Amino acid sequence: xxxxxxxxxxxxxxxxxxxxxxxxxxxxxxxxxxxxxxxxxxxxxxxxxxxxxxxxxxxxxxxxxxxxxxxxxxxxxxxxxxxxxxxxxxxxxxxxxxxxxxxxxxxxxxxxxxxxxxxxxxxxxxxxxxxxxxxxxxxxxxxxxxxxxxxxxxxxxxxxxxxxxxxxxxxxxxxxxxxxxxxxxxxxxxxxxxxxxxxxxxxxxxxx
Amino acid sequence: xxxxxxxxxxxxxxxxxxxxxxxxxxxxxxxxxxxxxxxxxxxxxxxxxxxxxxxxxxxxxxxxxxxxxxxxxxxxxxxxxxxxxxxxxxxxxxxxxxxxxxxxxxxxxxxxxxxxxxxxxxxxxxxxxxxxxxxxxxxxxxxxxxxxxxxxxxxxxxxxxxxxxxxxxxxxxxxxxxxxxxxxxxxxxxxxxxxxxxxxxxxxxxxxxxxxxxxxxxxxxxxxxxxxxxxxxxxxxxxxxxxxxxxxxxxxxxxxxxxxxxxxxxxxxxxxxxxxxxxxxxxxxxxxxxxxxxxxxxxxxxxxxxxxxxxxxxxxxxxxxxxxxxxxxxxxxxxxxxxxxxxxxxxxxxxxxxxxxxxxxxxxxxxxxxxxxxxxxxxxxxxxxxxxxxxxxxxxxxxxxxxxxxxxxxxxxxxxxxxxxxxxxxxxxxxxxxxxxxxxxxxxxxxxxxxxxxxxxxxxxxxxxxxxxxxxxxxxxxx
Numbered sequence: 001x002x003x004x005x006x007x008x009x010x011x012x013x014x015x016x017x018x019x020x021x022x023x024x025x026x027x028x029x030x031x032x033x034x035x036x037x038x039x040x041x042x043x044x045x046x047x048x049x050x051x052x053x054x055x056x057x058x059x060x061x062x063x064x065x066x067x068x069x070x071x072x073x074x075x076x077x078x079x080x081x082x083x084x085x086x087x088x089x090x091x092x093x094x095x096x097x098x099x100x101x102x103x104x105x106x107x108x109x110x111x112x113x114x115x116x117x118x119x120x121x122x123x124x125x126x127x128x129x130x131x132x133x134x135x136x137x138x139x140x141x142x143x144x145x146x147x148x149x150x151x152x153x154x155x156x157x158x159x160x161x162x163x164x165x166x167x168x169x170x171x172x173x174x175x176x177x178x179x180x181x182x183x184x185x186x187x188x189x190x191x192x193x194x195x196x197x198x199x200x201x202x203x204x205x206x207x208x
Numbered sequence: 209x210x211x212x213x214x215x216x217x218x219x220x221x222x223x224x225x226x227x228x229x230x231x232x233x234x235x236x237x238x239x240x241x242x243x244x245x246x247x248x249x250x251x252x253x254x255x256x257x258x259x260x261x262x263x264x265x266x267x268x269x270x271x272x273x274x275x276x277x278x279x280x281x282x283x284x285x286x287x288x289x290x291x292x293x294x295x296x297x298x299x300x301x302x303x304x305x306x307x308x309x310x311x312x313x314x315x316x317x318x319x320x321x322x323x324x325x326x327x328x329x330x331x332x333x334x335x336x337x338x339x340x341x342x343x344x345x346x347x348x349x350x351x352x353x354x355x356x357x358x359x360x361x362x363x364x365x366x367x368x369x370x371x372x373x374x375x376x377x378x379x380x381x382x383x384x385x386x387x388x389x390x391x392x393x394x395x396x397x398x399x400x401x402x403x404x405x406x407x408x409x410x411x412x413x414x415x416x417x418x419x420x421x422x423x424x425x426x427x428x429x430x431x432x433x434x435x436x437x438x439x440x441x442x443x444x445x446x447x448x449x450x451x452x453x454x455x456x457x458x459x460x461x462x463x464x465x466x467x468x469x470x471x472x473x474x475x476x477x478x479x480x481x482x483x484x485x486x487x488x489x490x491x492x493x494x495x496x497x498x499x500x501x502x503x504x505x506x507x508x509x510x511x512x513x514x515x516x517x518x519x520x521x522x523x524x525x526x527x528x529x530x531x532x533x534x535x536x537x538x539x540x541x542x543x544x545x546x547x548x549x550x551x552x553x554x555x556x557x558x559x560x561x562x563x564x565x566x567x568x569x570x571x572x573x574x575x576x577x578x579x580x581x582x583x584x585x586x587x588x589x590x591x592x593x594x595x596x597x598x599x600x601x602x603x604x605x606x607x608x609x610x611x612x613x614x615x616x617x618x619x620x621x622x623x624x625x626x627x628x629x630x631x632x633x634x635x636x637x638x639x640x641x642x643x644x645x646x647x648x649x650x651x652x653x654x655x656x657x658x659x660x661x662x663x664x665x666x667x668x669x670x671x672x673x674x675x676x677x678x679x680x681x682x683x684x685x686x687x
Contacts, residue, residue, distance in 0.1 A: 126370065133363065139355065146362055153370045160376045163387035164325055172325070172369070175332040179362055182339055186355055189343075199359075202352040205431040 032061025076191035098127035125152030211265035222309035235290035242286035275319040277534035284652035291648035353435035364418025371411035378404035397465035419452035423486035433502035438545025446538035476517030483510030491621040515595035522598020523684025529591035539656035560632030587663030
């Protein structure tokens with residue numbers, strides 16, 4: 001359990017530090033798979049609910065989404081570099097600061113046992129997701145950042161999985177999937193239209 | 209039961225519409241579903257609330273108001289869309305109607321959800337249903353608009369999900385309550401952990417504020433409204449923002465019940481005043497009429513949260529304003545859409561003198577100008593007046609003064625542009641051949657204008673009672 005959570009943090013930093021787009025997506029898939037295993041490890045009794053959640057998560061986050069993003073890169077013939085706006089070293093430093101802040105915030109809350117890593121790990125994943133989203137110029141890396149942000153929120157949701165009904169979780173998962181799917185299609189169009197998926201090109205609309 | 213139908217029927221109709229090959233059949237499905245939806249919503253006004261079963265899906269007072277606005281607006285838009293699809297060929301073809309109907313299903317789900325996570329699912333679904341509609345012209349500008357919209361609202365909505373989870377965490381100490389159900393959250397609000405509740409409220413304000421388009425999270429709005437087809441813009445400004453406000457209002461209900469108004473209210477007032485300020489700054493000197501409408505939407509979202517923030521009569525004004533704003537925004541977007549279709553552009557410099565080429569739409573735009581700026585005798589005068597009176601009454605004289613000052617500047621800005629569009633000297637003397645206006649394009653906006661006018665002179669008793677109870681749940685009082 002705690003090991004899996006530590007691995008989530010490792011994948012966070014791996015995405016932050018990697019320069020190749022395909023590696024970025026692979027780390028994201030690994031993170032999705034770990035997230036899928038967590039419901040089975042979390043909270044003792046393994047119910048049908050936990051199995052369903054695990055299967056759905058692995059299917060969406062570790063198989064379908066990475067496969068779809070890879071398809072998008074291949075079809076759109078995107079150059080493989082990540083093109084950060086902020087250097088890798090600075091990103092890593094920010095990640096480390098986020099990690100410290102997350103543990104600090106989590107230790108002030110009483111609702112969860114102190115030794116539980118899940119709250120700080122969830123917070124740090126949200127923050128690193130935001131960093132990736134803001135500092136990368138390519139539309140597809142922004143999607144990766146969004147998925148990480150979503151993963152962090154999902155992690156936090158796991159602590160409540162016994163109280164939130166299954167139907168709702170399915171709805172959330174489905175929404176995320178469709179959302180990324182539409183984003184992927186838009187990325188594809190952006191590439192065709194501008195010959196590049198850099199979101200930095202998207203600056204025509206502004207106040208004159 | 210009826211609540212479930214209101215969500216499922218449009219969803220099934222969306223699938224059905226996709227199967228039909230003929231454009232005429234799809235338009236029939238669209239209009240038919242919209243009419244059935246309005247009839248279904250109407251049945252709620254007949255049946256007293258006590259006989260409805262309390263569960264995950266229930267149209268309470270506030271939800272019923274939102275549902276009614278959405279339903280009426282969608283009905284008008286569906287007639288407009290049926291005519292629009294015959295004249296223009298929006299990209300996406302078959303999917304166009306399906307996306308519209310899926311949007312109706314998603315907004316209905318938001319309006320009737322008593323479970324906050326389910327409400328979130330509906331809110332996210334509205335984003336996804338409307339995104340393909342924005343990208344209706346296959347060009348760079350609409351591509352940029354849809355990307356900005358998707359990214360910003362997705363991040364906003366992800367933070368809103370975190371807010372929902374924080375609220376569930378605030379409930380952890382109370383084993384007896386059912387998770388995230390609004391009646392339980394309000395009824396047992398004193399047992400919520402206040403620290404998680406505060407965190408949840410801040411995230412909800414940021415998350416749903418992004419979807420509402422509160423400054424400084426509004427940057428997607430002018431781009432999206434500027435590029436989307438007018439009827440889609442009308443649905444977004446009239447229905448989608450209304451639903452986003454409902455989501456924020458649900459959190460406000462919980463916070464109010466927990467006795468944390470003193471925490472929430474300054475946040476709301478600050479967000480509202482800043483939105484007004486941004487809207488004022490960008491309305492003055494605006495050169496594109498659709499973007500002007502977008503900033504006007506930012507302005508009205510600001511007014512809504514100011515009303516919520518001052519409480520008392522202000523909250524009543526806020527609920528009333530929610531209805532008025534939804535109707536008037538729908539009307540204005542459709543009318544402006546007529547003029548933009550005629551002129552082929554939404555840049556004001558190229559669309560002067562429209563009163564001559566499109567007289568009926570011209571008159572409607574003039575009516576819309578007075579309605580949207582809150583002039584008497586329109587409904588927005590009453591609701592804006594209530595919000596300002598609430599601010600004075602609840603000892604926020606500076607908030608009231610600032611609001612009045614900015615509303616005056618905004619009036620001048622909007623009036624200046626609309627007068628130029630209607631009566632300005634055309635720059636190029638090439639008026640299109642026939643100044644003929646087709647009924648579906650002007651009838652719908654005229655109906656909406658009539659409703660806003662009606663709400664300004666007379667609010668029927670049952671409606672007044674529902675508005676009063678809805679405002680009461682938000683810490684407001686009926687004047």
